[in-house]
Amino acid sequence: MKHLRYMTYAMGRIACLALLAGMVGCARSGLDSGEGTISFSFREDDAVTVKGAVRNDVGYTLDIVDQKGDTVAHYGDHRTVRTIKLREGVYTVHAKDNTEASETSLFGEPRYGGTETVTIEAGRNTPVLMVCKLLNVKVQVVEFAQEIRENFQEYSLVVKPTEDYAGRDTLTFTQTEVDAQQTGWIDQTEKGRFVLIFRAVNRQSPEKRQIYIRTITDAEPADFYRFTVKLNTAGDPSDGGAMFRLSVKTDTKEYEFPFGVKDQTRPVPTVTRADGGDIREPLMTNVDTRNGQIRLNVHADAGIQRLRVRHESADVLLKWGLPAQVTLGGDNDMATDEAQRGQLAGIMTWDEGSVVGETDTWLDFSGLMNTAQSGGELLPEGNYAVDVEVYDFDNQMVTQTVTLAVARDFATGGAMSGQLVNGMPGVGARYAYVTAKWMGDQTPTGLGFQYRELGAGDNAWKTVSVGEADIQEAEKSFRALLSGLAPETLYEFRPVGDDLTPGTTAAFATDALTGLPNLDFEGGSYGSFDGASDVYDPNIPGESRFWATGNPGGKYMGSMGLNKNVTLPVTGDEARTGTSLWMTSYTVSKMGVNSLASGTIYSGTFGPVSGIPTTSDDQRAFVHYGQPYTARPLGLKGWYKYIPQAIDTDIDNKYPGLIGQMDQCKIYISLEKWGSGVTKRPDKPTVVGYGELMSGATSGSADQNGYVPFEFKITYTSADVPDHIVMCATCSYLSDDFCGGAGSSLYIDDFELIWEPERLSAGR
Structure with a gap:
């Protein structure tokens, strides 16, 4: 019943978006070692509003509490907060709107609040969605x-x-x-x-x-x-x-x-658990050990006039001996109540004597849960709702719904397929996040998961422990990362804990792992490609062409045009290992063409060139970004060297304010969903995941020939599987708009896709 009530109002809420950022690079200014920052922005979910208007003027109080329970920061109005400096650690953020009832508001206001547990790490950006629900x-x-x-x-x-x-x-x-x-x-x-x-x-x-x-x-x-x-x-x-x-x-x-x-009128009656637990939580007996003590205490200051136990489980509880309604007191005489005691022996018991006039009594369902049988079978695993109704001599009636549960120590959740975890798919090619809940009132020790390939033997189980940050005590849930998995493989897992029976197993399948060709750039050849001759092509000869460059445009018409490849292989001291790629920019003003030819390599196709492109739109039309791709890598790492020049060219006059500033290089991956049968990149594609490196001049060591390592994470905004990948490296970050510095040079080598969260240096 409670669940249904919550679902009815799930739409009547405010969504609060909290952005928690661990500062990186130059943004670390003013931070000590091991510190990060937390910053907030709030928005209302205006798809459904309670009052019919978006409350843009509402502020929220913020309380940030550390793991010791100490409030480390308090703000009366989130609108006064820009950035809060925090040490690394786990914090609980409490948000509550600070609206006060005005003298003209005689019938109150809807109030909202929310709580979220977050982890602050230096050098990490962690977007967190905080849902602020109705409080009143x-x-x-x-x-x-x-x-x-x-x-x-x-x-x-x-x-x-x-x-x-x-x-x-x-x-x-x-x-x-x-x-x-x-x-x-x-x-x-x-x-x-x-x-x-x-x-x-x-x-x-x-x-x-x-x-x-x-x-x-x-x-x-x-x-x-x-x-x-x-x-x-x-x-x-x-x-x-x-x-x-x-x-x-x-x-x-x-x-x-x-x-x-x-x-x-005296205080209303109460129904509480004899073990002191939360009455809203299930009263549980273990399906294997059947040793749960299922007892309720009933109290009424005015004295009990009538006590009823009701349920609607005709197919189970009634079959196992608990009548649909048991009435104690009320119109019953003592003999009637005592007769029921005999009839319900082994199913439900209560305190001696009559309940009428008593201020305290108890109800015990341990027999029903642990020993009662039907057809030789014990009460089956499941949750059973029972209403306890107390009517006192002040004519006050309280109905308390309790859940009787035959359960295991754990409720196995599942792999987080179709969900995002810290901006990553919940299940990847080599990893999976899995979840479970414990059923008891106390947080177990030694929480973890066992996992193995589906169908492997008992000796194949591997165990992973759960970190403190991945335990949510309020929800009694926990999760863990299973790593080192094989792509496109079925696995099974189960939750475990100290002195507890392992939970039931659940299965999942890992994603596909699809690599990209020639990421070490050792292949490539010269020839006629895309309408031009003497063109350097970075694809491995004889294999499908995945990569494209602007080289055919640079070589079109030979000496009458630019007559240069703008993306070329280099070896020896110019390379890091074996063969690297070098990209540079040239200004062009020939045959009525004014352009900036920038060295670029990208997934897609070019041209073919069949005429002189006299406008930037004509030139831009030769570039076709994107190749079919349905895998979900987590990041990209590799090596690069960048020697920029000042921006001196802006063909379309889009960025006049950048002239004279130093150019930057850009390396990025955009995983996109174009739709079934779509082969041309839409003007506004649906981006599933994106990551990039933007960089100025580098200063690498001599033993790496001046190259420096890089890594970036692909942040996913959707759990959908992409159908295309746009991957690009360019020596001028505004090359799509023909803006950059002539002579800016980018060298790249030894790219590698990252598939495991633990290999991301910025953390999971």
Whole structure:
């Protein structure tokens, strides 16, 4: 029931986007070793709004708490925060809107908040999505019954968090608000309670004001309560003489009970776990050991008048001996209750004697969960919802839903296929992130996972431990990275912990690993390609052409044109190992062509050249980016050397402010989804993942011939599989717009795709 209620309001929320960044490169200025920064931006999800308008003026309080529980930073308004410096470590960020009820806002405001656990590491950028959900409860008085309107000259229903609350956001509903279909927002207490006070003045006795009270005990954030107040014409003696009845409707249930006279009201009854655990968590017995103690404590200050246990599990619980409804007290006499005790022996037990008038009793379902049999079988594995209803002598009724669970120590989640983890696919070619939950109240020690190839023997299990940062105690969940896996292989895994039975196994398949040709640039040949002769082509002769350059354009028409290859192989002292590639830029002004010919290598095709391209658009039309590709690498590493020149050419006059500034080189990978059957790159392709290196001049060591290593991570924004790859290296970063410095030179060698998270130097 709680889950359904949450899903009903899952759309009524604000999404808060928090960007946590570990500063790198020159951005480290002002940071000590081991420090990173955290910065925030907030946005509302305006697809669905509670009030019908986006609240752009709302600020959020921020509290950042370290692992010791100490608040290391507090800000009253996120809009005053730009960058917060933090030491490396794990932090919990609490965000809550700081809206206060104004004097003109008589019916409250929706309130939002969220919590997220994040890890700060120096040199790492970590985007984190924080979902801020509704914190309070929406209420409405739908109707005061006709009999009330006719017989009472004044009447109102007041809604407040507690009976003695005196804040100005107390909600008062009169007939005027009912006619206007007014709704309001109430801040329920931490225990999910709020109070209803009904006041009425009879037309026949205007000097007397009647006051009645009811407490709602199971409200949760984002609930929507609709109330109808009726005259209690039936006069049931069990109502204790109450004159009015309250009809309650939410999105998941509807019920009715009498108002109690205010002066008689004592605290509402409670149902708690005997083991002290959270009543909202399942009461569990292990499916193998069957040793769980499943006991509830029931307390009522006003004394118990009636106690009921109900369920709707006719196919299981009823079959294993628990009736659909068990009533203790109420209209029963002592003999009836004792007869039920005998009938339910071995299924459900309770304290000795009658429950009527007692302030405390208990219910025990251990027999049902551990020893009861049907057809020789114990109660099967699963979760079973049971309602415990307590009715006291102040005419207050509380219904507590509890979950009885026959379960394993763990609930195995699955591999995180179709999800992103820190900007990476949850499952790759050589790794997988896997998840599970523990079912008990205490966090187990020694959490981890065992994994093996599907169908391998018992000796094939490998074990990986779970790091502290990957344990979410609030959700009782944990995850781990399985690495060193083989591509396109089926694996199975299971969660484990100290002194616990391993969870059930779940299976997954790793991604494909598809390499790219000639990443060491040792191949290549001269010949006629793409409409020009004496062209250097970087592809391995005899194999499919994956790479393209602008060389055919530079060699077109021979001496009448530029007559140069702008991307060439180099060896000896100019190379790092074997053969490297050298790219440089030339200005061109011949045959009516004005251009910047920049050395570039890219995945795709060029031309073919069949005429003189006199405009930049004509020249740009020769370049066709992209090759089919369906793998998902995590990054690229390699070696490069860059000698830039000042930008002196801007053919289309797009960047006049850059003239005189030093050029930069660029190496990038864009993994894209063009769509089925699409062979030409769209103007705005869907980018699944992207990573790049932008660099100025390098200063490498002599033993590497001046080359320096590089690495960049491909950050994924979608878990979709790409269908094309655009990979490019160019000596002028604005070469697509024919802007750069003539003579800028880029040397590259020994590129390698990265497939394992642990090989990313920037971390996972």
